[in-house]
Amino acid sequence: MNASFIDMSAHAGSSLDSLNEWVAQVAALTRPGAVHWCDGSDAENDALTAAMQADGTLIKLNEKTHPGCWLHRSDPEDVARVEHLTFVCTTDRDDAGPNNHWMAPTDAHAKMDALFEGCMRGRTMYVIPYCMGPIDSPLSRCGVEITDSPYVVANMRIMTRMGAPALARIEREGHFVKGLHSTGELDPDRRFIMHFPEELAIKSYGSGYGGNALLGKKCHALRIASHQARTEGWLAEHMLILGLKNPQGETHYIAAAFPSACGKTNLAMLIPPEGYLKDGWRVTTVGDDICWMRPGSDGRLYAINPEAGFFGVAPGTSKKSNPNALASIQSNTIFTNVGLTADNQPWWEGLDEGEPVTDWRAEPYDPAKRPAAHPNSRFTVSARQCPSYSPESENPAGVPISAIVFGGRRPSLVPLVFEARDWTHGVLIGAAMGSETTAAATGAVGVMRRDPMAMKPFCGYNFADYFSHWLDFDNGSNKLPKVFHVNWFRRGEAGDFLWPGFGENLRVLEWMIGRVKGTAGAVETPIGNLPAASELNLAGVDLSAEAMEKLFGFDQTGWRQEFASIGEYLEEYGPRMPQALKDEQRRIAAQLEG
Numbered sequence: 001m002n003a004s005f006i007d008m009s010a011h012a013g014s015s016l017d018s019l020n021e022w023v024a025q026v027a028a029l030t031r032p033g034a035v036h037w038c039d040g041s042d043a044e045n046d047a048l049t050a051a052m053q054a055d056g057t058l059i060k061l062n063e064k065t066h067p068g069c070w071l072h073r074s075d076p077e078d079v080a081r082v083e084h085l086t087f088v089c090t091t092d093r094d095d096a097g098p099n100n101h102w103m104a105p106t107d108a109h110a111k112m113d114a115l116f117e118g119c120m121r122g123r124t125m126y127v128i129p130y131c132m133g134p135i136d137s138p139l140s141r142c143g144v145e146i147t148d149s150p151y152v153v154a155n156m157r158i159m160t161r162m163g164a165p166a167l168a169r170i171e172r173e174g175h176f177v178k179g180l181h182s183t184g185e186l187d188p189d190r191r192f193i194m195h196f197p198e199e200l201a202i203k204s205y206g207s208g209y210g211g212n213a214l215l216g217k218k219c220h221a222l223r224i225a226s227h228q229a230r231t232e233g234w235l236a237e238h239m240l241i242l243g244l245k246n247p248q249g250e251t252h253y254i255a256a257a258f259p260s261a262c263g264k265t266n267l268a269m270l271i272p273p274e275g276y277l278k279d280g281w282r283v284t285t286v287g288d289d290i291c292w293m294r295p296g297s298d299g300r301l302y303a304i305n306p307e308a309g310f311f312g313v314a315p316g317t318s319k320k321s322n323p324n325a326l327a328s329i330q331s332n333t334i335f336t337n338v339g340l341t342a343d344n345q346p347w348w349e350g351l352d353e354g355e356p357v358t359d360w361r362a363e364p365y366d367p368a369k370r371p372a373a374h375p376n377s378r379f380t381v382s383a384r385q386c387p388s389y390s391p392e393s394e395n396p397a398g399v400p401i402s403a404i405v406f407g408g409r410r411p412s413l414v415p416l417v418f419e420a421r422d423w424t425h426g427v428l429i430g431a432a433m434g435s436e437t438t439a440a441a442t443g444a445v446g447v448m449r450r451d452p453m454a455m456k457p458f459c460g461y462n463f464a465d466y467f468s469h470w471l472d473f474d475n476g477s478n479k480l481p482k483v484f485h486v487n488w489f490r491r492g493e494a495g496d497f498l499w500p501g502f503g504e505n506l507r508v509l510e511w512m513i514g515r516v517k518g519t520a521g522a523v524e525t526p527i528g529n530l531p532a533a534s535e536l537n538l539a540g541v542d543l544s545a546e547a548m549e550k551l552f553g554f555d556q557t558g559w560r561q562e563f564a565s566i567g568e569y570l571e572e573y574g575p576r577m578p579q580a581l582k583d584e585q586r587r588i589a590a591q592l593e594g
């Protein structure tokens with residue numbers, strides 16, 4: 001082993017003993033050529049990126065148009081999260097629930113350790129201390145990822161608070177989530193993402209891509225954190241957080257859960273329509289993917305974004321869909337699996353300008369063969385580069401949440417927006433969420449599936465227990481946010497989207513805040529409170545009669561069938577499913593019969 005890389009002495013004899021011990025154990029198992037403790041410095045990053053440029057892991061993009069930007073091409077068989085290879089390993093199978101693939105912890109450790117055996121020979125093992133959330137926030141939690149991928153190091157540096165300050169916090173607290181990762185041979189048959197919530201540990205082998213490899217993100221901040229949150233009385237959610245400032249100067253914070261690749265980044269960075277801008281409406285971005293929240297001393301839910309960057313979907317990002325994202329990624333960005341123009345600029349489908357000459361597999365672009373950018377191609381960029389970035393993202397106390405929004409891709413039945421009558425109804429709305437699948441994970445695209453609270457791929461324990469945990473927040477003293485459901489994806493008979501979406505979604509957010517403040521009206525229906533079309537500011541939006549009917553109407557027959565299906569879904573979880581949720585479903589189903 002290259003001793004010049006090892007600096008264990010600096011961490012000896014402190015409360016870092018357990019970290020040192022674990023690093024030594026991993027090194028003994030994986031046999032790296034060198035061990036490097038990451039400090040997160042610019043110098044370290046410069047050295048790593050230079051080495052990756054030299055070996056072709058990173059390709060320098062046009063320095064004039066995209067200073068500090070890089071392209072990485074992943075293995076073509078390693079382009080998305082792999083839900084079928086992702087496991088939650090609890091002692092009791094029922095604790096993982098029917099919503100997770102399960103393996104007994106001893107079997108899973110044995111399987112993974114056999115894969116890790118000697119896998120880092122001749123490679124450098126990087127030790128990445130990181131903090132999820134502002135470094136000085138009581139809501140934040142730390143972890144350490146060990147990886148043999150410098151690409152992972154560079155991404156973790158953008159996505160988390162990584163390096164010396166995180167190590168100092170770990171030393172103070174004495175505990176951290178342990179994540180072990182190796183790209184291995186990138187063989188899909190030797191690829192597993194294993195979670196051990198009872199040990200606060202993760203083992204990931206055989207993928208170098210996104211959520212499979214950047215362990216701070218989905219593995220820690222959702223699967224492990226959701227388990228931690230349950231035991232500690234908070235919530236770890238797949239939600240964006242935005243601040244909505246009205247012309248009176250009040251800011252309301254909204255947390256919104258949408259399944260993968262359903263526009264969370266676009267909504268988090270929304271630019272209001274012209275008239276709203278003139279009137280003084282503004283949206284600020286706290287987070288685009290993950291939200292940790294807990295009740296404050298006033299009983300309201302306070303939220304932090306545990307991440308420090310965005311790992312956003314490139315295709316479809318344009319001046320029209322998300323000018324803030326586009327502005328963010330002009331510099332210091334890592335692009336993964338996008339196409340290239342003749343002058344080495346990144347390119348993807350939906351970008352307003354430029355023409356691709358090379359596709360994401362480094363072949364000459366041929367639209368008959370494949371798109372220029374992989375549908376799940378990504379950009380990794382610091383949140384601070386976003387023009388709508390909220391300084392409140394750094395507030396250690398978090399931001400108070402006024403409204404929680406659930407939403408999915410529902411081509412039929414589900415109206416534009418409705419409001420839950422109370423918290424229990426809100427939990428049912430979240431639990432019943434359905435959406436069409438997208439390219440964010442491997443598998444079929446466009447298939448309807450239930451995705452409760454957009455957490456189907458990410459909840460680290462049994463959904464029935466998760467719903468109970470949500471219900472428990474209604475304890476009589478908490479002042480909980482109002483809950484809403486939205487559907488930006490309703491289609492007409494001709495298959496076209498009926499709602500313009502993007503910036504126009506602000507009109508819906510305005511109605512929600514009106515409901516929170518008690519200034520906006522609603523029509524009561526069995527499924528919840530809907531705005532009369534006149535309650536929404538639709539000035540300047542051209543909606544057909546079909547759109548008005550489908551976006552603001554309520555189809556009793558269709559909902560009767562939907563509620564029968566929701567009832568069957570809840571039953572799949574057996575006796576652990578909270579009675580209060582089943583009662584709520586039955587109450588509404590009975591009303592729909594009437």
Ligand code: O2Y
Nearest residue numbers: 080081210211260289311440
């Ligand atoms: O992590 C990946 O490999 C892609 S999926 C993803 C990336 C960023 C944010 N969210 C998701 C998701 O699947 O929800």
Ligand code: MN
Nearest residue numbers: 238260261289
């Ligand atoms: Mn996500």
